[in-house]
Amino acid sequence: MAKKSKDAASWAKKKVKEAAAAKVKALAKELREKLHEDLHRMRESKKANARRKQENEKQNMVVQKIKNIRAIRKMSPKQRRRARIFMQHEL
Numbered sequence: 001m002a003k004k005s006k007d008a009a010s011w012a013k014k015k016v017k018e019a020a021a022a023k024v025k026a027l028a029k030e031l032r033e034k035l036h037e038d039l040h041r042m043r044e045s046k047k048a049n050a051r052r053k054q055e056n057e058k059q060n061m062v063v064q065k066i067k068n069i070r071a072i073r074k075m076s077p078k079q080r081r082r083a084r085i086f087m088q089h090e091l
Contacts, residue, residue: 072085
């Protein structure tokens with residue numbers, strides 16, 4: 001009889017440990033999901049801000065006829081952007 005009560009006690013301890021582990025897993029999963037949602041929201045807001053910035057830049061652009069096209073074509077796209085010179089296909 002002593003063995004049965006010992007087995008029951010160890011079984012109960014085992015179940016308590018399993019329940020605690022399950023609770024920790026559930027909380028970790030919930031935390032991971034919240035973090036994922038926050039990251040997703042942050043990425044979306046960054047994309048929206050970039051889109052808005054691009055639209056504002058397009059609105060503020062001044063279109064002008066440039067004579068020295070050959071020199072401008074030799075410039076890299078990064079240099080052209082810094083000088084606020086955009087080719088027609090980039091608009």
